[in-house]
Every structure is written in C-alpha cells, then in structure tokens.
Amino acid sequence: MRVLGIETSCDETGVALYDGELGLMAHSLYSQAHIHAEYGGVVPEIASRDHVRKLIPLLDECLREAACGRSDIDGVAYTAGPGLVGALLVGASAGRAIALSLNVPAVAVHHMEGHLLAPLLEPNPPEFPFVALLVSGGHSMLVEVAAIGEYRVLGETRDDAAGEAFDKTAKLLGLGYPGGPALAIAAESGDPDKFSFPRPMTDRPGLEFSFSGLKTHTRNLWHKHSNEDNAQADIAAGFQKAVVDTLVIKCRRAMQQTRCGHLVIAGGVGANLQLREALSRAGRKYGWGVSYPRIEFCTDNGAMIAFAGYHRLLAGQFESEVILAKPRWPMKDLGTLR
C-alpha cells in the first residue's frame, strides 16, 4: 500500500509518499518560517494563504521525485489536528478531495502521532514498547508507546511547551524567530555556567513539565545583565542547559517508572544537538536505547503524516467524505488501531 501524506497544521507545507514495501519514496517540504519571522511569530491567516499557494507544486514535485503516478496512490493521510484551524483546512480539504477523486480511502492523522512515530522512519527503528519524549512548538510530553495507536501520556507541560520556551527566550534575547535554532547557535559561544538557572519541577516527583518560571528567571537575568559582554550567549547557553538537564531528569524518571528499555525523541526541539547528545549519554549510562528522527523530520513534515496514516489505513481505518479539522484534539481522544 502506498500512501500520500499531507501536512499543513502550522507554517510548514509538507507532502510525502510512503510505501509499505519500499518505505519513504519521496517527500517535499516548504517552510514559511522566513515569512512569519518578519512578524515575530506565526500569523495564522498568512500561513493559510501560503499553504493554498504551495500545496499543488509540492504534490507535483513529490510525485516526480518518487517517479510514480497518481494512480499508484492507494490512500491519503492528512493532518486533521491539532493546529491552526485555517491552515489545517487547506490540507484537509485538498487531501480528502484527492482521495475522493482517486477513489481511495482517506484518514485523518493526529499531528502529534506523526511526530511520535517519525523515529520509526529511520533505519533500525526502535521496538515496542518505548517511551517517547515529545518536545515541539506547542507540546511537551512524555508518552509510553505500547504499539502504534496505543499511547499513554505520562506527563505534560503545565504551561509553555519546550519549543515555545525556546522561541520566547530567543525573542527576549533579540535572536529572532524561529527561536530554537537561533538560540542554539548563540549558545555555542556562551558559558552555560556563567549564570545559575533553575531546573524546574525536578525537585518533586512526577513527570510534568513547567517552563514559565524558567522564562521569568531568564527575563530577570537579561534585564540585569543585558549590557554585559557576551551576556546574550551566556544566557542562551545557560537557558539551553537548564532545559536539557530538566528534560534528561524527566526522561530518566519516565524510564524508571515504566521499565521501558528504549527512549525516543521527537518534535522540533528534538533537533537540538545538546539535547540529543545529553540523552544519548544518559542512554549509555543507564542502558537504554535512544532513537531520534533525522533532524529534518523533527520539525513538521509530510513524511511522518504519510507514515502514521499508512499504519491507520493498513488497520482498516478510514473516514467518510467529511473534511476533518480539529484545532484542539487531545491525544487521549486518539483511537487505537483495533
């Protein structure tokens, strides 16, 4: 079975073809980040408008790259949520209509299931069960994955998501948008121990996160020290280390609690090299396997949606002709495959 995946939940237009036997055949991506950068964050209406412009050219490119025709598509998977409703509707409308025109089934994919399963697109995919650390622009959670479709949320953030904390801190430090990658680069020339930072929610048990206190702490530091030499880089480095340490502590707790042998990292913050290194080190030290998606599949992409959709379609799931867009869609409401 060959599945076309379409992702338009935020500011990336992604299209991919996944084949059950051949694996990922092609994927095309267009990021609008540079457009939203001028506004300091994603402008939903601009995002929706850009998806409508880019979708068909990306579909054409993807088919060309895969050297396959429309009639070779056996199913369509589109991101139905969570995300920006106007943006979601572009991919959902087109995706559902493509399925109708090809007379193949369509499935509405949960964006976070896409992120969660992205590491399985890599060679030597992890075996079930595993624990996934999902850290993206809108979410931070630890999830126990018993099988595809069987997710138990172990802990979530109480306030900001990890990526959001990176973005807001980068903005505060004048590093621009999107903030995560910019902050990581700035941190390279900083001393992470120059200033002290809290490790939020690590002093009490539990698997919940909170990043807003860290954000406030960072703001206070910046206001006090912004005119000092190298303060921007030092604060960026200290902030990044605080986030990474906190995530490592929580992952370790989740691994102990679930007795799982494998940790998977997914979502945009998973592109952070310090985090990847720190978790790999922890894995070696405590004896867990650790997997990540390739860097480009940490952030939004069509490949993860094609892959998640493939498994749901394979399990016989499909939807009627209704175009589904669910801006809020709690992961616990996600159905299992059976």
Add this chain to the structure above:
Amino acid sequence: MSELLAIETSAEACSVALHIGGETRERFVHAPMRHAELLLPAVQSLLADAGLPLKRLEAIAFGRGPGSFTSLRIGIGVVQGLAWGADLPVVPVSSLAATAQQAADYSSAEHERICVALDARMQEVYFCEFLADGEGIVRRVSEERVCSPAAVGTDPDQPFIAVGNGFERYEELQQLATKASASCVDAWPRAGAIIKLALDWLQSHDPLPPARAQPVYIRNNVAVKPTAD
C-alpha cells in the same frame, strides 16, 4: 458537449453544480460554517446521480472569491484536490459576478447596472458593478473592491439593481437600496451561476492547470509587521 463541475463556497452558502448534456443541476444549502462537512458529500452525490465519473469532466469551475477566507479556502482546497487527483483543469469565476448573474437571470432589465455588495465583516463590503450583455451574461464595469458601506460611490441617480446582503446589513446601503429599481438582498453566489460564467469564459480561454485554483481575497492587509522599538 462540455461537462463541468462547479463549486462555490465563498459565502454562507455551500453549493455545487454539474453541467451535463446541456443542462445544469445544482445543490445549494445556506449553511454557514458547515462547508467542510457538506461539500464533498454534495459533490459525490451529484456525480453519482448523473452516473458521471469525475475524469469525464472537461474542467472544474470555482468561485474564486472574494468572500469569507476560511470557507473560500475549503472550496478551493477541494477544487485543487479533485483537479489534481483527476488531472483536470480549472476555471476561476468571480463570486461577485456569480452573485450579479443571479439578479441578471431573474430580472429582464437590460442596460441597468447591477450593484453587488456582500458583507465583508469589519464594517466593510465587497463591492462591484456589472452590466448584462446581449446574451444575459454579466460583465464587470468597475473594479472589485473592499470598502466601507459609505464609500461604494455608486451613482444613485442612474437606474440600478441592488444585490447582496450588504444592502441589508449596513444602514448606508439600506438607504441606497431604497433608490434602486429593484433589490435582491438575499442573493448568494451559487454554483449554477458559476457554471454559466465558466461556459462563457471557456469560449475565449483555455482552462487552467490545478495549481491555478487560487483565491482572490481583495482584502490583503491581514497582519501588521511589528515596528522596531
């Protein structure tokens, strides 16, 4: 004989029409915010009832706006998907022209301006003026624009027909409508009218590739860039 499908979702109504064997069949519902739910089942049943596979169509015509951004993009997303999947070309039609065509079809008055004002929210209307030609097809005689109801600037002393909910929802336009020779405030852009205008357009144009299924918003100032502080 050219077979066309038309989709119009730029306003509160959701409609689909099929032109087959020289006649037009239309499905129309006034159902605000329900386009995502209703549109594809309507397409499906219209094609099934006609026993016509999508691939046999000559093109897909669509209301390209202006109108409500979200519902407009649902329709255009569907047009893109159907056209791309079935490898069909597309035909864009102004949703204001489709609204004017409604009035032209019902009134026999020639040489009378048809003024269309559709509520654009934010105290503005989408506005444009049309004249019907000898064949009864509406032709645009002013620019399509979005403006405040007070700024439509049409000459109330030349005979005109007032069309669209803008003439009902804004006081300035209600007053203007009292001078109209006829008014039709509950006209919506409909897929049947899109078919008519698309057939006319196809007489002098080739249909366009699927990627050209794009909205015309008119209202383009949707966000302000932050100024450096």
